[in-house]
Amino acid sequence: MADDSLHRLDAHTTMQWHGVPAEDQNTWQKLAHKTHGIVTPGNITTVLGAIMVLYGIKVFIDGSQMFGIMYVFAGRVCDVLDGYIAHATQTKSLLGATLDESIDMVLLVVALVALSVSGAIPLLAAAAMAVPKSGNVAAWVAGKLRNKRAYPTRASKIGTAFMWAAIGAFMYNTLLVGTVGADIELLGWALTVVALVLTVPSTLYYLSIGFGSRVQEL
Numbered sequence: 001m002a003d004d005s006l007h008r009l010d011a012h013t014t015m016q017w018h019g020v021p022a023e024d025q026n027t028w029q030k031l032a033h034k035t036h037g038i039v040t041p042g043n044i045t046t047v048l049g050a051i052m053v054l055y056g057i058k059v060f061i062d063g064s065q066m067f068g069i070m071y072v073f074a075g076r077v078c079d080v081l082d083g084y085i086a087h088a089t090q091t092k093s094l095l096g097a098t099l100d101e102s103i104d105m106v107l108l109v110v111a112l113v114a115l116s117v118s119g120a121i122p123l124l125a126a127a128a129m130a131v132p133k134s135g136n137v138a139a140w141v142a143g144k145l146r147n148k149r150a151y152p153t154r155a156s157k158i159g160t161a162f163m164w165a166a167i168g169a170f171m172y173n174t175l176l177v178g179t180v181g182a183d184i185e186l187l188g189w190a191l192t193v194v195a196l197v198l199t200v201p202s203t204l205y206y207l208s209i210g211f212g213s214r215v216q217e218l
Contacts, residue, residue, distance in 0.1 A: 014094040028089040037093040042086030046096070049078025050103045057111055061118045065175045069168065072111075076164055079104065105137045108160065111167055121170040122185075125192045129163050132196070132203040139206035156205075159198030166191035 015037055017029035025033065032040045052075030060068025082100055086092045109130055116126035136156075169188035176184060 016090050016092040026090060028091050032091045032093070037091075037095045040086065040091040040093065040096055041089045042082045042091060042096050043099055045078050045082040045085050046100045046103060049075040049082065050107055051075070052078065053107055053111065057114050060120070060171060061114065065171070069171050069175065072171070073168065101140070104160065105133060105140065108133050108163060109137065115167065115171065120174045121167065121188075125166065125170065125189060128196060129166070129192060129199075132199045133160075133163075135203045136206045139203075139209060139211060142211055143206075143209045155198045156202035159195050159202060162191050162195035162198060166195055 017025055052071050056068045056071025086096055112126040112130045115121040116123050166188050169184055173184040
């Protein structure tokens with residue numbers, strides 16, 4: 001069920017620059033090599049995006065709703081770009097893939113909890129999205145402990161995108177309360193339903209790797 005990913009390496013490679021002679025490494029690969037894969041353009045983009053999302057949520061809850069939405073949107077753009085950047089600079093690594101995957105999961109759960117508590121997202125919608133994603137997190141951790149890895153599926157990626165779109169719709173609805181907000185809230189619910197339809201199969205896949213007998217070695 002797993003599909004190809006811009007972050008994904010073959011089963012026997014943990015760093016894309018591994019085995020490349022020093023004289024043939026590009027500038028980014030040399031930096032990655034010196035920092036043991038920590039400092040790479042992709043990782044920097046991943047962390048920057050996470051910071052922007054978290055800051056955007058804080059700003060939104062504090063009352064600067066439009067700026068909060070803009071920061072969250074910019075942070076999600078970074079998440080889309082990090083894989084392409086890692087691929088373009090030939091600095092893909094298991095560390096980078098793990099960082100991106102773990103941050104994606106945690107950020108979504110944090111956003112759902114924080115925004116539902118603030119009243120921006122209906123509690124039922126937040127819970128409906130948080131439950132399968134929390135299952136993914138638990139299965140992902142269990143898989144790591146069992147030396148297994150579940151690569152994000154295409155359905156999971158699209159489902160996550162719809163979840164963030166739903167979150168964005170609910171946030172925008174809060175901004176427009178008293179105007180056309182009701183229509184935007186309906187859109188948020190519709191996006192939530194689509195996200196769940198796409199996410200549940202991938203959650204079952206994660207659970208089969210993390211807790212079941214299905215084998216997907218690291």
